[in-house]
Amino acid sequence: MKKNIAMPALKPDMKEGILCRWNVEAGDSVSAGDVIYEVETDKVVAEIEADSSGTISDIFVEEGDAVEPGTVLAQIETDDIV
Amino acid sequence: MYYIKNEFRSPYFNLALEEYLLRYSSDDIFMIWRDSPAIVCGRGQNIYEEADVCAASDEGVSICRRFSGGGTVYHDEGNINYTFILNYGGDLDYSSMLAPVVNALNSIGVPAEAAGCDITANGKKISGNAQARVGDRLLHHGTLLFDSNIDRLDRLTGERRAFCSAMDSRAVKSRVAAVANIKDFLPADLAFLKSEDFESQLRRLIFPEAEETRLDDVTILKAEALASEKYSSWEWIYGYSPRFHFRSDGVEYTAKRGIIESVSSGFTEDVRESLIGARLSLDSLVEAGIGHDAARLMLTGK
Numbered sequence: 001m002k003k004n005i006a007m008p009a010l011k012p013d014m015k016e017g018i019l020c021r022w023n024v025e026a027g028d029s030v031s032a033g034d035v036i037y038e039v040e041t042d043k044v045v046a047e048i049e050a051d052s053s054g055t056i057s058d059i060f061v062e063e064g065d066a067v068e069p070g071t072v073l074a075q076i077e078t079d080d081i082v
Numbered sequence: 083m084y085y086i087k088n089e090f091r092s093p094y095f096n097l098a099l100e101e102y103l104l105r106y107s108s109d110d111i112f113m114i115w116r117d118s119p120a121i122v123c124g125r126g127q128n129i130y131e132e133a134d135v136c137a138a139s140d141e142g143v144s145i146c147r148r149f150s151g152g153g154t155v156y157h158d159e160g161n162i163n164y165t166f167i168l169n170y171g172g173d174l175d176y177s178s179m180l181a182p183v184v185n186a187l188n189s190i191g192v193p194a195e196a197a198g199c200d201i202t203a204n205g206k207k208i209s210g211n212a213q214a215r216v217g218d219r220l221l222h223h224g225t226l227l228f229d230s231n232i233d234r235l236d237r238l239t240g241e242r243r244a245f246c247s248a249m250d251s252r253a254v255k256s257r258v259a260a261v262a263n264i265k266d267f268l269p270a271d272l273a274f275l276k277s278e279d280f281e282s283q284l285r286r287l288i289f290p291e292a293e294e295t296r297l298d299d300v301t302i303l304k305a306e307a308l309a310s311e312k313y314s315s316w317e318w319i320y321g322y323s324p325r326f327h328f329r330s331d332g333v334e335y336t337a338k339r340g341i342i343e344s345v346s347s348g349f350t351e352d353v354r355e356s357l358i359g360a361r362l363s364l365d366s367l368v369e370a371g372i373g374h375d376a377a378r379l380m381l382t383g384k
Contacts, residue, residue, distance in 0.1 A: 021324070040254055042199065043150070045213070
């Protein structure tokens with residue numbers, strides 16, 4: 001099943017977050033809990049973990065891009081059957 | 083809340099200790115510590131754009147990358163660092179974290195006020211702060227310039243950012259701010275305070291109720307291991323830099339994660355080829371066949 005990975009809001013009034021680093025590339029398989037990317041806003045860095053296991057199928061946003069919360073960053077083909 | 087008086091002075095160890103306590107402790111921690119001279123860039127920064135890496139290394143100043151976001155700061159024994167590591171599920175916010183520090187400074191007569199992520203006094207920055215979050219654990223830390231070498235700070239970071247136009251990237255940029263030492267704002271009856279006196283006062287002024295605890299041997303060993311594997315590694319300090327483009331004095335190249343990807347002008351074709359894949363370090367560049375001066379140009383833009 002394909003799932004979108006979207007920019008989270010690190011705080012309620014966050015206008016945009018910088019995707020500072022991808023730890024994966026398209027084609028990489030990940031396990032739930034792996035840190036897949038890092039976001040920075042207002043001098044706060046957060047490591048974002050995969051919430052399901054699977055394979056990263058597409059990456060849409062480059063390192064250094066500042067995007068609004070909710071923007072789709074990547075897609076994951078999950079191992080979930082449903 | 084526990085108070086840890088950390089007397090280690092290695093910036094690599096201290097930065098590793100923060101990450102270790104953030105990830106593996108479950109306590110609320112308040113820590114005060116100092117470093118030997120060091121330039122410390124934010125996690126998402128291009129170190130080559132932020133600091134004169136050659137001058138720092140010539141002067142014996144350590145070059146480091148920290149776990150949290152934000153810009154580049156300078157540490158030395160005249161700068162006191164404070165850290166809060168908290169179980170904190172709430173919204174990210176600087177003002178509530180800065181308030182106890184601002185109050186502590188006000189109580190000894192320093193006209194400190196919170197200004198975004200910074201603390202200023204009479205408009206000059208005296209403290210830079212940053213945060214990182216792992217799950218529901220929050221790291222908030224900051225510098226307190228008490229009696230720091232401001233000339234060196236400006237020379238190795240501030241001035242450099244002002245003139246370094248050779249590099250272009252989308253990395254997180256530092257804001258250049260006019261900085262000052264807290265010592266200069268102390269009332270006359272406290273003007274004798276030394277950095278170590280200020281350091282020991284801070285604990286009482288910021289969190290008097292925190293229970294003092296010592297670092298146990300396991301924590302020290304784990305933090306030492308993290309310092310040697312990660313915080314003092316080339317891959318973390320330099321190799322974490324995002325992609326950037328360099329153009330100066332007829333040399334043009336692109337590097338990603340500290341490794342040269344392409345060289346589009348300068349040098350002979352053979353040298354250009356041998357530079358591809360080389361690390362951006364003085365030794366690797368010289369080994370790839372260019373002179374010291376050219377290597378310094380590639381690392382610093384001058």
